[in-house]
Amino acid sequence: MSILNKLKTILLSLICISLFGCHNSESNNTSLQAPTISIKLVDKSGDFEEVNVDVVDVLIKMDDNSNDENGWISLNSNKKVINLLDLTGGVHEVLVDKFPIPTGTLKQIRLVLGDNNTIVIKNDLDVGEVHDLKTPSAQQSGLKLKVDTVIEEGFTYDFVLDFDVDKSVIIAGKSGNINLKPVMRVITEVSSGIIEGSVLPVDESAVASVIDTKGTPETDDDEVLSAYTNYTGHFALWGVSSGTYEVILTPIDSNSKYKVTTVNNIEVVNGEITVIEPAIELALKAGAITGKILNENVVVTASVIVDGVVVEANTNEAGVFLLENIPIGVYKITLTPANGSGLVATELNNEEVKEDETNDLGEITLPGA
Template sequence: MRTLNKLKLSLFSLILIFIFGCHSSESNNTNLLAPTISIKLVDKSGDFEEVNVEVVDVLIKMDNDWISLNSNQKVINLLDLTGGVHEILVDKFPIPPGTLKQIRLVLGENNTIVIKNDFNEGVAHDLKTPSAQQSGLKLKVDALIEEGFTYDFVLDFDVDKSVIIAGKSGNINLKPVMRVTTEVSSGIIEGSVLPVDESAVASVVDTKGTSETEDDEVISAYTNYNGDFALWGVPTGTYEVVLTPVDSNSKYKVTTVSDVEVVNGDITVIKPAIELALKEGTITGEILNKNVVVTASIVVNGIDIQVNTNQEGVFLLENIPIGVYKITLTPADGSGLVKVELNNEEVKEDQINDLGDITLPEV
């Protein structure tokens, strides 16, 4: 019996040694796994119909050596990269440990831009990118790359600043302006804007944690056809998100959402959808007829808005969306006065349209 117990104990010890030996071996293999890198391309903003760039390759400088990440050559419309959409240029490519000093985006020659002409038709133009074609756009990183980790980088392409329309030559040049962030050291703000057909730019200001404004950076993105937007590479903090209509003649004004918190590595979704505020103004006037109450009314989007005169005969129609309206002045029943209609009265943003002194005629 003792011999059998010893055999059982020896067999159990061998099993434990085998199990722990396997775990130790697996652990060592894990520690020796090469780090990997992923690179996404997003569009910061751009007010064109299309901006197509040909990506030939993505290179990184590890210590003193340049390494190709074997990115597939492709033509990308940067304006498709809105509302959280991104293009994966490199997906979990193994790289050696060390210091990643730079990322280089190399563009080809098949770059075009589509701009509407005077007839509201989209016309394609060549985009000239001499510097990017020759040596690639270099982005400073200086990140320590260690074994066993995956590193995700986001390249934010600022189309508005990158497209340069030359004067007399008529050339349209692409001088890429980009910023690079890591997903682990920044967050994303996502949201939607109403109405969806009102194109807007969403933006926040990264103050870099200082009171100085010289190093402030504006992170912005256009809404897509669904009204969605995504702000990539926003550092941890609390922000005011600003929504600015693209059309300066829009009936909507700049709208803000305060106290939006961002956490590194997380996506902050603003809910519910953000309704753009209408540009508004005021209409006022004074009725000179004594001892009579007059109702001033205006129809806004099918809704009748009314206000009565005060003791001094003054009426005030406030928070009226900008536009041209008919103002109806209706005296109280039995006053012996006639209703008056004032046509083509304009309401301008943050202004008071004073109709002045008004005397209603008698019956």
């Protein structure tokens, strides 16, 4: 064999060995890649100024659903104090970011809180006051959440801890203590979706909610998922099962001039974010105003001013006018006869419009000039 042919043979062998070695190395690296876990904290929010929780650690337990204190694995969560009311409108706090864990079945997740938990509530002078949050159960052992998820090599698993402040903060009666008894649910992002949207006007605080039937409308496992809007009017509903939903927007202030507003046919796909566009305008609570003009053979225009805009309606052949969709409130009604009628315009003051009611002004005769 010539020297040239020998060199070609050696070179080809080296290439084959190199390719084979790389292939085996890459295969081994893939097969031996440890699964990782990421955990986010979100909040349904509540009607307080601040709710600050002292997160000490996040623990998990593999292949063990018992209450035994052995077998817990620390995920080395960053110790921090988190204001839960900052976690609205799609904002979240990353507690654990792609931390390697063993394979097997993840049975429980445990959130451990420290001593530095506080709440800020406005007093009678509308000034925020800081109060301690008593958290005996969380300090001793941490809140345990059942998961039961199979963990396999080569995958990243994303979980969301959804903290329900309204249910977690307990204001005691005579003692004056304010206790924190954490209520939360754990969400696997890949097996649920998120609904995001915005509400107008942005300064009208509201609660967005859906009824999750979990794909079984005939059973009793329905769950109401809710989230408050933030200061920009944005909201995010986490952990919504795949399906089609009616999103309900409810103003927080029961005396609001806005009413419950719904958006239909919102599709949710597991592992995806559904954004409702454009922004949802809350519907005003409204009523109507009617009356009958007794002057014959004249067209009269009834009008009111709503937020600087004139809303008007003419009388029909029977002399009846109807002003519809007038926001609740007290108005001045102006009745203006057509030019040349010889009649004088008339104003009716302090006429109230109530929700879903029609204020009937009765029979009215306009005076002559």
